[in-house]
Amino acid sequence: MKINDAVFGALLLALGIAVLAIVQGYPKIPGQQVGPALFPGLIACGLCIGGASLLWRGWRDRGATPWFAAGPWVRSPRHVLALVVVIAGVVFYMLAGERLGFLPCATLLLWALMWSLGVPPLRALVIAVISALAIHFAFYKLLRVPLPWGVLGGIAW
Amino acid sequence: MTHALMQAFAMVFEPYTILVMILASLFGLFVGAVPGLSATMAVALLVPVTFFMQPIPAIAAMVTATAMAIFSGDIPGCLLRIPGTPASAAYTDEAFALTRKGEAELALGAGLVFSAVGGLFGTAVLIVASPALAEFALNFSSFEYFWLVLLGLTCAVFITSDRPLKGLITLMLGLLVACVGLGNPAGFPRFTFGNTEMTGGIGMIPMMIGMFAISEVIRYAVDTAPPGEVVVDKVGSVLRGQWALAKKYPVQILRGSTLGTAVGALPGAGADIAAWMSYAMSKKFSKEPEKFGTGHVEGIVESGSANNSALAGAWIPALVFGIPGDSITAIVIGVLYMKNLNPGPTLFTTNPQNIYAVFMLFIIANIIMIPLGILCIKVAKRILKVPRNVLMPLILIFCIVGTFAINNSVFDIGVMLVAGIVAYLLEENGFPIAPAILGVVLGGMLEENFITSMIKSDGNLLAFFTRPIAAGLAVLTLLVWGFPILRALLGRKRMAAA
Numbered sequence: 129m130k131i132n133d134a135v136f137g138a139l140l141l142a143l144g145i146a147v148l149a150i151v152q153g154y155p156k157i158p159g160q161q162v163g164p165a166l167f168p169g170l171i172a173c174g175l176c177i178g179g180a181s182l183l184w185r186g187w188r189d190r191g192a193t194p195w196f197a198a199g200p201w202v203r204s205p206r207h208v209l210a211l212v213v214v215i216a217g218v219v220f221y222m223l224a225g226e227r228l229g230f231l232p233c234a235t236l237l238l239w240a241l242m243w244s245l246g247v248p249p250l251r252a253l254v255i256a257v258i259s260a261l262a263i264h265f266a267f268y269k270l271l272r273v274p275l276p277w278g279v280l281g282g283i284a285w
Numbered sequence: 286m287t288h289a290l291m292q293a294f295a296m297v298f299e300p301y302t303i304l305v306m307i308l309a310s311l312f313g314l315f316v317g318a319v320p321g322l323s324a325t326m327a328v329a330l331l332v333p334v335t336f337f338m339q340p341i342p343a344i345a346a347m348v349t350a351t352a353m354a355i356f357s358g359d360i361p362g363c364l365l366r367i368p369g370t371p372a373s374a375a376y377t378d379e380a381f382a383l384t385r386k387g388e389a390e391l392a393l394g395a396g397l398v399f400s401a402v403g404g405l406f407g408t409a410v411l412i413v414a415s416p417a418l419a420e421f422a423l424n425f426s427s428f429e430y431f432w433l434v435l436l437g438l439t440c441a442v443f444i445t446s447d448r449p450l451k452g453l454i455t456l457m458l459g460l461l462v463a464c465v466g467l468g469n470p471a472g473f474p475r476f477t478f479g480n481t482e483m484t485g486g487i488g489m490i491p492m493m494i495g496m497f498a499i500s501e502v503i504r505y506a507v508d509t510a511p512p513g514e515v516v517v518d519k520v521g522s523v524l525r526g527q528w529a530l531a532k533k534y535p536v537q538i539l540r541g542s543t544l545g546t547a548v549g550a551l552p553g554a555g556a557d558i559a560a561w562m563s564y565a566m567s568k569k570f571s572k573e574p575e576k577f578g579t580g581h582v583e584g585i586v587e588s589g590s591a592n593n594s595a596l597a598g599a600w601i602p603a604l605v606f607g608i609p610g611d612s613i614t615a616i617v618i619g620v621l622y623m624k625n626l627n628p629g630p631t632l633f634t635t636n637p638q639n640i641y642a643v644f645m646l647f648i649i650a651n652i653i654m655i656p657l658g659i660l661c662i663k664v665a666k667r668i669l670k671v672p673r674n675v676l677m678p679l680i681l682i683f684c685i686v687g688t689f690a691i692n693n694s695v696f697d698i699g700v701m702l703v704a705g706i707v708a709y710l711l712e713e714n715g716f717p718i719a720p721a722i723l724g725v726v727l728g729g730m731l732e733e734n735f736i737t738s739m740i741k742s743d744g745n746l747l748a749f750f751t752r753p754i755a756a757g758l759a760v761l762t763l764l765v766w767g768f769p770i771l772r773a774l775l776g777r778k779r780m781a782a783a
Binding site for chain 1: 454461476682698699716744
């Protein structure tokens with residue numbers, strides 16, 4: 129996904145200004161000239177200068193480069209779906225992982241992503257279940273990472 | 286010293302460490318050989334596993350996996366014309382042209398043998414240079430460190446990237462991320478927005494996993510290019526003819542390894558840039574430059590040794606100063622801190638056995654690369670057939686679990702996802718990623734040394750130039766800053782003249 133430099137420039141300029149505004153409220157350290165605001169303040173100045181230059185450059189070349197140019201994948205539903213599943217899958221895991229448990233969440237996420245990438249659904253399900261169990265074994269049993277059990281809490285092994 | 290060497294020997298040749306090295310080698314060879322999975326990603330994926338190991342096996346895993354991955358990236362380049370890792374991209378067309386001529390084994394063999402040679406050369410420089418540098422660095426104060434870090438960041442922006450403005454911006458973003466949390470000289474919570482998870486700062490490891498693994502999963506998900514086809518049925522003996530090549534191109538091997546080590550040691554530039562530069566250099570100085578691009582092995586010999594020597598070169602500033610030479614060592618530094626092996630000159634004086642062990646690991650990794658590499662080439666066709674639409678979902682779930690494993694925190698998974706999306710968008714739009722990583726890794730160090738120096742000098746900026754080494758580093762930094770401006774001015778003059 130190509131975005132015109134001017135858009136990035138404007139966003140960075142806004143970020144720089146926001147940081148400058150926030151650090152104004154940081155405390156001064158008595159008897160010293162340097163406080164916690166100095167370093168982020170300098171970075172924010174850098175962001176403002178960089179953002180402004182980029183904004184100017186993008187604006188100057190606006191005829192040559194479009195504001196937004198999506199890749200060829202946008203016209204392919206399969207690829208859009210795959211992208212959505214990747215991002216939504218991670219968000220889903222973050223929200224539901226604790227309650228549903230690792231095994232159901234991981235299986236679902238693996239199955240959905242494999243299916244959206246073109247693996248036949250049944251084969252995807254078999255691979256998803258086996259790999260979820262294998263990863264669970266490696267991390268929960270061998271490395272002792274407290275992966276949540278969730279709904280399977282009653283039959284935890 | 287003998288005692289420390291013996292201790293190092295014992296640590297390295299422990300069965301557990303050897304087993305880890307073999308497994309890491311196989312993992313590295315596999316990751317390198319699958320297009321879309323890079324050597325940096327191999328390290329990022331290893332972190333959660335090494336988290337549970339002793340320091341030496343953990344380092345062993347990362348050293349061997351990266352060395353193998355940089356070599357095996359040549360395999361799909363040669364057989365499919367798709368580089369397995371960015372470090373092989375420079376000579377992929379050349380290698381594929383050799384394959385077309387029916388000389389795939391010559392290209393693969395040259396990649397393998399001279400990878401090992403370059404790796405050993407880089408290791409030799411690492412062994413000789415880093416203790417000497419460390420001794421020198423023992424006298425450094427906050428002023429020298431401030432300039433050194435700034436010089437490193439400057440190099441990453443101005444020398445190793447062709448887009449200084451965008452590099453500068455990603456550097457600023459990285460530095461800003463490093464500001465988050467309580468970890469600043471004043472101990473004041475910055476940019477935490479009242480979130481308790483953020484008071485500890487943004488986790489470096491989740492961010493790296495996001496930037497190097499999640500971004501690749503996203504790139505694969507939206508990749509519409511059709512997969513490549515293997516054109517070779519059988520690869521013959523890869524070692525045949527390599528000795529003749531070594532005798533024919535000794536200068537090229539030496540030049541590639543030297544350039545590679547130097548580029549590797551420069552912050553922000555790693556194996557991929559080393560390979561591009563030395564391929565160009567090889568063509569420029571070749572007696573038969575017209576043959577380049579038509580399946581001529583000379584460039585592969587030179588840049589194949591360059592990219593592996595860069596790996597070892599990158600460890601020099603990483604171990605001595607804590608300044609990563611490439612994105613791989615940026616992750617390694619994060620791991621060293623987690624293992625209480627804080628990089629810096631004192632690492633060489635207080636625990637020399639650990640440093641000797643690292644040297645030994647490098648030597649072993651580059652030696653076992655040859656037999657394991659041959660094995661990998663033999664099964665290459667099968668590796669290239671591994672369905673990536675199964676592999677990528679597995680990598681995604683592994684990233685989630687691995688990120689969670691570091692702190693048992695769901696928040697870190699969010700950091701990983703955001704870092705992955707941001708890295709993907711930035712890279713798609715021509716922003717170099719390396720300066721951002723350096724900014725994140727070095728932001729704390731830069732601020733700490735800056736503030737300490739300011740307090741010491743009572744706010745007098747001139748004090749930054751009074752110590753001789755500090756002044757030298759300062760001049761060097763300012764020269765690098767002035768370089769693009771000078772070039773722009775000269776270019777304008779030339780244009781005006783023409």
